[in-house]
Amino acid sequence: MIRFSRRAVLLGTLAAPSLALGQTRRPLRVVVPFPPGGGVDSLGRLLAERLTPLLEGQQVVVENRSGGGGLIGADAVAKGPADGSIIGIIGAATLCAAPFIQPSMPFDVTKDFRAVTQVSDSAVVIAVGADVARRHGWTDMAALLAWAKANPGGARVANAGVGTVTNLALAAINTAAGVDLTSVPYRGGAQQAMDVIAGTVEATADLPAALLPHIAAGRMKALGVSASTRLAFLPEVPALAETPALAGIDIRSWNAIMAPAATPEAEVQRLFAAIARVGRDPSFAAALRPFGYDAVVSESPAAMAARILRETPSWRRLVAISGAARQ
Secondary structure, three states, rough: OOOOHHHHHHHHHHHHHHHHHHHHHHEEOOOOOOOOHHHHHHHHHHHHHHHHHOOOOOOOOEEOOOOOOHHHHHHHHHOOOOOOEEEEEEEEHHHHHHHHHOOOOOHHHHEEEEEEEEEEEEEEEHHHHHEEEEEEEEOHHHHHHHHHHHHOOOOEEEEOOOOOOHHHHHHHHHHOOOOEEEEEEOOOHHHHHHHHHHHOOOEEEHHHHHHHHHHOOOOOEEEOOOOOOOOOOOOOOOOOOOHHHHHOOOOEEEEEEEEEOOOOOHHHHHHHHHHHHHHHOOHHHHHHHHHEEEEEOOOOOHHHHHHHHHHHHHHHHHHHHHHOOOO
């Protein structure tokens, strides 16, 4: 007859609830509001694969819900089950700018979400074709602005179109420096980059992922990033704020983890603890850099919620000066 000690029985009893919890929880869906293959999708998959072993056996799956410039995926999170089984990777422009651009919003940012944490940080890169830069003497952002003042409308800047963070950054530069950099909307970053290199347009305002290989190869020259400080993965590229005429510009394209508003505090804290462990792992930060992101974790869910409220007025002003405000 096999005998079990009281200690062995007790340990088995203590372990059982954790195992049962993992087995009975529904999978955690990480909603990515963009198609597969892009930077946000890559961020979501890198996060999901690292979360799985930290959530007591709960499965983690990525769900792409693209469309509406990110609104469809965000709406799926807002209306999802509030039981710790759904979160979304929602960008700053969706949370802070879209309410002032869209004629009607499918959700209320302040009422339909609970913030969990920031997960990434990035900024818009202003880059020019290497040949064009040499021809015009664009050694830095100040040189480009001086040329633009002398040649109004002569510098065409590719970007993702009205209301996007890249277009808002361009509008902020034009307003702050009193120049006329001509906006040329594009549907994709790859074509923007090719046209800048070919000289079809002189410059581009884009998120880093599509530009990093061309900058590294010397086909493009990065003149600045739309933040008050330099990005960790592009330390040699000045912040726009380092140029005196642009000292007030600080536009960061961050992503936050958001959950449905009614998600219980205990579930929010459980998710925050696991995502914070991932976000603070140096290997996660290294994996994000090729996609143009710094890994950043908020101090707490409350700190992320406060950031959204604090930054919304600045995004509203950007929307107004860009001409994208809803009528």
